Amino acid sequence: MPTTIKDLMNNPKEALLKGHFACAGCGSALAFRHAIGAIADKAVVVIPACCTSVYQGFGRGVAFDVPTINVAFASSDAVAAGIKHAMDKKGKEAHVIAWAGDGGTADIGIATLIGACDRQDNILHIMYSNNVYSNTGGQRSGDTPIGARTTTTPFGNKTQRKMVPFIMMANNASYVATASVAYIPDLVDKVKKALSYDGFKFIEIDASCPVAWKSDSADSIHVARLAVETGVWPLFEWDSKSNKAVLSKRGSKYRNKENRKPIEEWLNIQGRFKGMSEEEIKNLYADVDRQWTFLEKFLE
Amino acid sequence: MAEEVVMLTGNHSVSEAVKRVKPDVIAAYPITPQTAIIEYLSRVVDSGELDSHFIRVESEHSALAAVAGASWAGARTFTATSSQGLLYMGEWVFWTGYARLPVVMAVVNRCLAPGWSIWVDLQDSMAFRDAGWIQIYNKNNQEVFDTTIQSYKIAESKDIALPVMPCLDGFVLSHTSSKVILSDPEEVYNFVGDYSDPIIEIDTGKPFAYGSIVMPDKYNKDRKDLMEAMERAKAKIKAVNKEFSETFGRSYGNGLIEKYGDDDADLTIVGIGTLADETQQAIDMLTSEGLKVNSVRVRTFRPFPTEDIIDIAKKNHKLLVIDRSVSFGHEGHLQMEIESVLKRNNIDTPVIGKVMGLGGEDVPYTRIAKAARENL
Numbered sequence: 001m002p003t004t005i006k007d008l009m010n011n012p013k014e015a016l017l018k019g020h021f022a023c024a025g026c027g028s029a030l031a032f033r034h035a036i037g038a039i040a041d042k043a044v045v046v047i048p049a050c051c052t053s054v055y056q057g058f059g060r061g062v063a064f065d066v067p068t069i070n071v072a073f074a075s076s077d078a079v080a081a082g083i084k085h086a087m088d089k090k091g092k093e094a095h096v097i098a099w100a101g102d103g104g105t106a107d108i109g110i111a112t113l114i115g116a117c118d119r120q121d122n123i124l125h126i127m128y129s130n131n132v133y134s135n136t137g138g139q140r141s142g143d144t145p146i147g148a149r150t151t152t153t154p155f156g157n158k159t160q161r162k163m164v165p166f167i168m169m170a171n172n173a174s175y176v177a178t179a180s181v182a183y184i185p186d187l188v189d190k191v192k193k194a195l196s197y198d199g200f201k202f203i204e205i206d207a208s209c210p211v212a213w214k215s216d217s218a219d220s221i222h223v224a225r226l227a228v229e230t231g232v233w234p235l236f237e238w239d240s241k242s243n244k245a246v247l248s249k250r251g252s253k254y255r256n257k258e259n260r261k262p263i264e265e266w267l268n269i270q271g272r273f274k275g276m277s278e279e280e281i282k283n284l285y286a287d288v289d290r291q292w293t294f295l296e297k298f299l300e
Numbered sequence: 301m302a303e304e305v306v307m308l309t310g311n312h313s314v315s316e317a318v319k320r321v322k323p324d325v326i327a328a329y330p331i332t333p334q335t336a337i338i339e340y341l342s343r344v345v346d347s348g349e350l351d352s353h354f355i356r357v358e359s360e361h362s363a364l365a366a367v368a369g370a371s372w373a374g375a376r377t378f379t380a381t382s383s384q385g386l387l388y389m390g391e392w393v394f395w396t397g398y399a400r401l402p403v404v405m406a407v408v409n410r411c412l413a414p415g416w417s418i419w420v421d422l423q424d425s426m427a428f429r430d431a432g433w434i435q436i437y438n439k440n441n442q443e444v445f446d447t448t449i450q451s452y453k454i455a456e457s458k459d460i461a462l463p464v465m466p467c468l469d470g471f472v473l474s475h476t477s478s479k480v481i482l483s484d485p486e487e488v489y490n491f492v493g494d495y496s497d498p499i500i501e502i503d504t505g506k507p508f509a510y511g512s513i514v515m516p517d518k519y520n521k522d523r524k525d526l527m528e529a530m531e532r533a534k535a536k537i538k539a540v541n542k543e544f545s546e547t548f549g550r551s552y553g554n555g556l557i558e559k560y561g562d563d564d565a566d567l568t569i570v571g572i573g574t575l576a577d578e579t580q581q582a583i584d585m586l587t588s589e590g591l592k593v594n595s596v597r598v599r600t601f602r603p604f605p606t607e608d609i610i611d612i613a614k615k616n617h618k619l620l621v622i623d624r625s626v627s628f629g630h631e632g633h634l635q636m637e638i639e640s641v642l643k644r645n646n647i648d649t650p651v652i653g654k655v656m657g658l659g660g661e662d663v664p665y666t667r668i669a670k671a672a673r674e675n676l
Contacts, residue, residue, distance in 0.1 A: 042504050053513070057512065057513075059514065059515065059518060062512050067506070067507050068507070068508070068509040068512070069372055069510050071368075072365065072395055075361060075392065077362075078361070078369065079372075080369065081366050081369065082325060082355065082371075082375075083372060085325050085353040085366075086325050086369070086372075086374065087373050087502065088353065089325060089353050092373075092503070094504050111358055111359060111362075112359075112362050115357060115358030115362055
């Protein structure tokens with residue numbers, strides 16, 4: 001049975017407690033609450049440098065009710081692998097999860113990520129992407145979309161997004177999925193499904209960041225939903241056994257371009273895209289097409 | 301299986317010790333001259349001879365990250381590295397030390413590039429003297445075997461809880477065979493004990509957060525605790541050395557330093573690693589010439605044997621310190637520490653420093669003797 005909104009109230013326990021420091025409208029905190037909350041009785045979370053290492057709070061006031069290990073930037077999957085091996089050796093059950101941002105996954109962490117994947121370490125890596133180094137004030141990452149103004153691309157990012165889910169498919173992760181904070185029950189289903197697989201699992205969540213995206217914090221869900229509805233963020237699952245991708249129910253109709261809203265609707269409610277040239281918009285459309293073209297090869 | 305007497309390389313001596321201590325998790329990445337250690341261990345793990353998890357990581361940075369993770373989860377762990385590999389894992393060397401995880405990591409000393417060279421000096425491990433690790437430097441392959449065993453007993457003591465780096469000179473020890481007594485596996489395991497009551501562990505039913513944001517007061521308290529643990533480690537290393545001697549009949553000075561020759565010498569040669577062993581031959585030669593000389597081998601560079609150095613400086617007349625590593629813009633690391641100890645304690649015994657043997661340069665005892673004669 002797919003998870004419903006009502007089910008979200010019945011998590012084993014709250015993973016995210018009162019007193020966290022996340023900004024209003026933080027997609028990462030929302031995703032953490034539900035993705036980890038759904039499995040909180042068995043979760044161990046490893047967090048590299050990222051917003052989550054900050055908004056968890058400090059000292060005895062940490063607002064996470066799961067074992068939480070904060071680690072160096074480029075190493076979450078290696079630490080998670082070590083923990084998982086140790087717990088296996090000691091006969092302890094646990095879902096060990098590397099919870100990292102796009103910088104800690106797509107950029108500085110990618111060697112470690114792929115290393116754990118090719119060894120098929122039995123862990124789940126959840127990448128929450130706010131498309132930017134949010135924790136250090138909003139610099140370009142490898143997952144920054146074309147045209148986005150960041151503090152290190154003040155006149156707009158010129159480079160294509162690094163599609164980590166595709167990289168993980170090519171490296172034969174056992175399960176790969178994309179998710180969005182706009183569709184929390186779908187996210188929870190994917191986390192639970194991922195954990196039913198042996199070996200290395202990977203999920204990327206499109207996680208709104210009102211600060212870096214210069215969007216209204218009240219629009220965090222809206223902007224994430226528009227990313228799906230414009231085709232910017234395809235929602236899918238793939239596993240190595242079938243080598244087939246399946247579009248998620250919520251996002252399947254956007255396979256057909258005619259059903260997609262214009263990308264401008266997604267751009268226009270985010271200050272980070274203010275002043276994009278026509279050519280940049282054209283390049284962004286082309287980058288979105290590139291992603292779908294790749295994904296189509298795996299769709300029925 | 302009882303005790304065996306064999307011809308063994310330093311690398312193989314490390315592996316034989318680790319096999320007897322039975323770590324739960326090993327993670328490692330190849331680098332010369334360390335590689336043979338992990339090759340042997342991966343073989344005994346895959347053959348089923350050693351019941352451990354061996355993680356073949358993609359870098360040294362991940363090697364130490366993985367064993368740190370395993371150590372947080374309450375596992376006994378092992379890794380090994382050298383030179384550039386140690387530098388590459390540098391972030392985790394500090395992280396592991398500051399987290400006070402009882403990881404044991406053999407460092408096969410090798411100089412640093414450029415240019416490419418695989419031979420010994422101590423520049424690699426000396427670069428991490430401030431990382432919160434106990435560092436024990438060895439003189440021969442027997443000591444390598446023994447120190448590796450002792451390292452676990454020291455690291456996993458709850459009143460210490462510090463990672464330990466047994467250091468051995470690349471090629472001079474790592475690839476050179478010499479006589480080693482391999483103690484009975486069961487006796488070795490019993491000496492170290494199991495690690496079923498770990499310093500820290502992870503249980504899903506018991507949430508805690510490790511390494512979150514910390515304010516300066518707590519941060520300073522943690523570092524002060526680390527300093528105090530290092531201070532306590534001196535007595536622990538001595539006690540383990542003594543207990544080891546009572547169990548296996550082998551000991552290394554008082555555990556922190558090893559003296560050679562009589563007190564009241566006109567010149568004391570202080571060294572570290574295999575150069576300090578070579579020095580003993582120089583002492584024999586100079587003594588036979590009627591000169592009043594003796595030597596000291598510093599076994600633990602961290603914690604530094606301050607009290608022993610004070611004692612030696614008071615009982616002798618001049619110190620010649622031989623370093624195999626150097627702080628550019630200043631002087632040799634060992635000399636630096638010794639001068640600081642003497643100055644702090646108002647001891648005016650003269651100290652002369654010589655840096656020798658960088659990049660695997662051969663240092664025969666005759667050269668050490670020559671340096672001694674020039675300073676007598």
